[in-house]
Amino acid sequence: MDTIASLFSFITTPVSWVIVQFHSVYGAIFGPDTGWAWGLSIVSLVILIRICLIPLFVKQIKATRGMQTLQPEMKKIQERYKNDKQRQSEEMMKLYKETGTNPLSSCLPILAQSPFFFALYHVLNSIASNDTIGVINDRLLESAQKAHIFGAPLAAKFTDGSSKVEALGSSLTDVRVVTAIMIVLMSASQFFTQRQLMTKNVDTTVKTPFMQQQKMLMYVFPVMFAVFGINFPVGVLVYWLTTNVWTMGQQMYVIRNNPTPGSKAQAAYLERLHKNVTQHGKTRGRGEKSIVKAIVAKGRDRNEFERKFINGLNKAGLAAQTDGTVVKSDTAVAAQTEDGAPAATPATPRRQQPKRQSKSQRQATKVAGESEPKTSLTKSDEPQDGKQDTKPAAAKKPAQKSGGGGRSKAQSGQRKGPQRPKSPSKK
Numbered sequence: 270m271d272t273i274a275s276l277f278s279f280i281t282t283p284v285s286w287v288i289v290q291f292h293s294v295y296g297a298i299f300g301p302d303t304g305w306a307w308g309l310s311i312v313s314l315v316i317l318i319r320i321c322l323i324p325l326f327v328k329q330i331k332a333t334r335g336m337q338t339l340q341p342e343m344k345k346i347q348e349r350y351k352n353d354k355q356r357q358s359e360e361m362m363k364l365y366k367e368t369g370t371n372p373l374s375s376c377l378p379i380l381a382q383s384p385f386f387f388a389l390y391h392v393l394n395s396i397a398s399n400d401t402i403g404v405i406n407d408r409l410l411e412s413a414q415k416a417h418i419f420g421a422p423l424a425a426k427f428t429d430g431s432s433k434v435e436a437l438g439s440s441l442t443d444v445r446v447v448t449a450i451m452i453v454l455m456s457a458s459q460f461f462t463q464r465q466l467m468t469k470n471v472d473t474t475v476k477t478p479f480m481q482q483q484k485m486l487m488y489v490f491p492v493m494f495a496v497f498g499i500n501f502p503v504g505v506l507v508y509w510l511t512t513n514v515w516t517m518g519q520q521m522y523v524i525r526n527n528p529t530p531g532s533k534a535q536a537a538y539l540e541r542l543h544k545n546v547t548q549h550g551k552t553r554g555r556g557e558k559s560i561v562k563a564i565v566a567k568g569r570d571r572n573e574f575e576r577k578f579i580n581g582l583n584k585a586g587l588a589a590q591t592d593g594t595v596v597k598s599d600t601a602v603a604a605q606t607e608d609g610a611p612a613a614t615p616a617t618p619r620r621q622q623p624k625r626q627s628k629s630q631r632q633a634t635k636v637a638g639e640s641e642p643k644t645s646l647t648k649s650d651e652p653q654d655g656k657q658d659t660k661p662a663a664a665k666k667p668a669q670k671s672g673g674g675g676r677s678k679a680q681s682g683q684r685k686g687p688q689r690p691k692s693p694s695k696k
Contacts, residue, residue, distance in 0.1 A: 280384050280385065280388040281388045281391050281392055281402055281403045282403040282404065283388075283403075284314070284385060284388040284389055284392060284403070285392050285402060285403030285404050285405050286403065286404045287314055287317065288307075288310045288311065288314055288389075288392070288405075289310075289404050289405065289409060291309070291310035291313040291314065292306055292307060292310045292409075295307075295309045295310055295313075301412050302412045302415045302416060303416060304416045304417045304418040304419070304423065306416070307412075307413055307416040307418075307423055307504070308416070308418050308423075308504075308507055311389070311504055311507050311508050311511070312507065312511050314385075314389070314508070315508055315511040315512050315515065316511075316515070318382060318385050318512075319382075319512065319515050319516075319519075322378050322381055322382060325377045325378045325381055326378050326519065328377060329377055329378055330523060330527075332370060332377075339364060339365075339368060339370060342364060343361065343364065346360045346361060346364065382512070386505075386508065386509070389504070389505060389508055390501070390502070390505050392405065393423065393424050393502040393504040393505055394424070394502065396410060396413045396414060396423065396424045396504075397414075397422075397424030397425070397426075397437070397502060399414070414437060414438075415438065417438070417439060418447065418503055418507065419443075419447050420439060420440075420443035420444075420447060421439060421443055421444045421447035421448065421503045422434070422437035422438065422439050422444070422503065423502065423503055423504045424437065424502050424503070424504065425437055425439060425444045425448075425502060425503055426444075426448070426499070426500060426501065426502050426503075427444065427445055427448040427449065427452070427498070427499040427500075428499055428500060429441075429444065444503075447503065448498075448499070448501075448503060448506060451498075451503070451506040451507070451510055452494070452495055452498035452499065452506065453495075454510055455494050455498060455506065455509055455510045455513055456491035456492075456494045456495045456498070457491070458510070458513040458514055458516075458517050459490050459491050459494055459513050460487065460488075460490070460491040461517060462513065462516055462517040462520050463486060463487040463490060464487055465517075465520065465521065465524060466520060466524075467484055467487055468533070469524055469528075469532060469533050469534040470520075470523075470524045470528055470529045470532050470534045494509070525538065526538070526556060527556070527560075530572060530575070531572045531574070535572075535574050535575075536574045538560075539574050539575065539577070539578040542557060542560065542561075542578070543578055543581045543582065545557075546582065546587065546595055547581075547582070547585045547587065550587070550595070550597065551594065551595050552593060552594055552595050557593070558592070558593030558594065559593060560593075561589050561593045561594075561595065562591065562592060562593030564578065564579065564589070565579075565589050565590065565591050565593070566591070582595065583598070586598055
């Protein structure tokens with residue numbers, strides 16, 4: 270560890286200068302020789318570094334999600350060229366280039382943070398060895414050696430002997446208890462961060478080898494921290510515990526406000542977003558608009574949770590727009606169906622057919638019809654006005670038939686156009 274830390278000695282001067290500047294501020298409040306002044310200086314160094322690494326963290330999230338979406342394609346390439354490793358590598362690089370994904374982007378925050386970690390380790394190890402380093406002179410070196418965090422010296426390790434610990438003004442029991450608690454907390458925070466990533470922020474609809482790798486790392490990383498932690502000074506454990514807690518809180522914020530599509534975190538986020546949108550009748554903030562805009566742009570490619578969100582808005586009389594806003598929709602035509610297409614207008618109701626009657630029911634209906642008296646709609650021999658017809662039967666002219674087919678002259682006279690002359694009848 271000392272050999273690796275010496276490789277980053279070029280950055281020890283900036284790291285020591287930052288610690289000294291924070292120490293001058295906290296020393297005026299808690300005292301220059303207290304563990305609070307030096308411990309908070311290390312914590313402030315972590316916060317400053319992590320704030321500077323936020324752009325890399327955002328890039329890491331995008332790269333991780335890009336790798337998750339590429340896993341099915343990568344698996345196809347591996348199966349297609351399983352006997353040709355060179356062609357397999359070429360196709361992988363081509364896939365990364367086409368999609369703009371870099372596998373190393375997911376490791377950028379850790380790689381960028383490593384020089385500061387080893388530089389801090391080199392500074393604290395020099396303090397334990399009573400050597401000045403960077404901008405830490407003899408006065409600051411003496412002050413740092415007197416600083417204790419819960420009874421453990423800043424430069425003490427779990428593996429140090431009793432003579433070395435006593436030279437720093439502490440007991441071996443205090444050092445091992447404090448370092449053991451910090452190692453457990455450091456490993457637990459790392460495990461919880463990786464676990465919430467796997468259980469809440471992973472697309473459960475796609476089963477890929479990437480998920481198995483992440484699941485394995487969930488158990489490997491805490492063990493690595495526990496093994497290497499016994500060789501870290503107390504000040505480095507403070508640094509690493511602080512950065513793990515920061516990562517855990519940062520991960521919780523991302524999972525809550527920008528979850529992975531298809532994950533359980535997205536289902537919970539869209540449920541909260543639906544409640545807020547239906548309550549206020551609009552999307553509030555740039556984040557909500559960007560989420561709604563992305564869901565609308567997917568169209569038929571929406572997952573189960575996104576379709577449920579769109580349908581919930583339609584039922585509430587709202588319609589999501591392409592720019593991420595939400596407007597009121599009074600008609601069903603403006604709504605959208607589950608697959609993203611406009612909803613069709615309601616069809617005309619079909620005419621219901623009468624129920625088929627049984628033989629006994631038809632006979633009963635027939636008997637009832639015969640027993641009923643004739644209504645006014647039935648034909649009768651008597652005139653409708655109740656007066657008798659006084660004309661003789663001979664005076665009644667029968668209806669004349671037309672030569673064509675049973676139409677009267679009045680009806681035939683209504684035909685337009687020239688009439689064909691009648692042919693003379695044959696005698």
